Amino acid sequence: MKAEALVFAAVAVFFAITTTVYAWFSLEPAGSAALLVSFLMSALISFFCWTQYVRRGRRPQDRSDAAIHEGAGPLEFFSPRSYYPVLTALGTAVIGLGVTYGLWLFILGVGVLAPGIAGFVFQHHDRGT
Numbered sequence: 452m453k454a455e456a457l458v459f460a461a462v463a464v465f466f467a468i469t470t471t472v473y474a475w476f477s478l479e480p481a482g483s484a485a486l487l488v489s490f491l492m493s494a495l496i497s498f499f500c501w502t503q504y505v506r507r508g509r510r511p512q513d514r515s516d517a518a519i520h521e522g523a524g525p526l527e528f529f530s531p532r533s534y535y536p537v538l539t540a541l542g543t544a545v546i547g548l549g550v551t552y553g554l555w556l557f558i559l560g561v562g563v564l565a566p567g568i569a570g571f572v573f574q575h576h577d578r579g580t
Contacts, residue, residue: 452504453513459497466490533574539567 470486477483511517542564549557 452500452507452510456497456500456504459493459500463490463494463497466493528575530574533570535567535570535574538570539564542567 466486466489470483470490473486474483511521542560542562545560545563546557547560549555549560
């Protein structure tokens with residue numbers, strides 16, 4: 452994950468420089484905001500990859516002398532079936548329509564989205580780590 456962290460850090464630095472130059476020479480705030488959000492998102496991904504590298508160390512994919520069997524085995528736990536992604540997607544779509552058509556639809560979308568997110572968070576809360 453170290454290589455990925457450095458790549459995204461370089462992307463974050465690029466967006467930081469671009470945001471600064473664009474904001475300095477342009478009077479239009481939407482482009483500056485979009486570039487700033489791009490910088491923040493790439494910096495977040497870089498931070499995540501770096502913390503995973505610090506926690507877990509080098510992966511077999513990062514070493515040139517690693518054998519294929521070293522990367523075998525279970526990686527993480529993935530839910531075998533869940534309806535919460537569908538509920539979350541439906542809530543997000545209704546929120547998007549609510550932005551266009553009115554506050555009542557937006558509030559309805561939040562009411563659909565909230566159980567979807569809560570389901571994601573607490574679906575396997577009793578599973579040991």
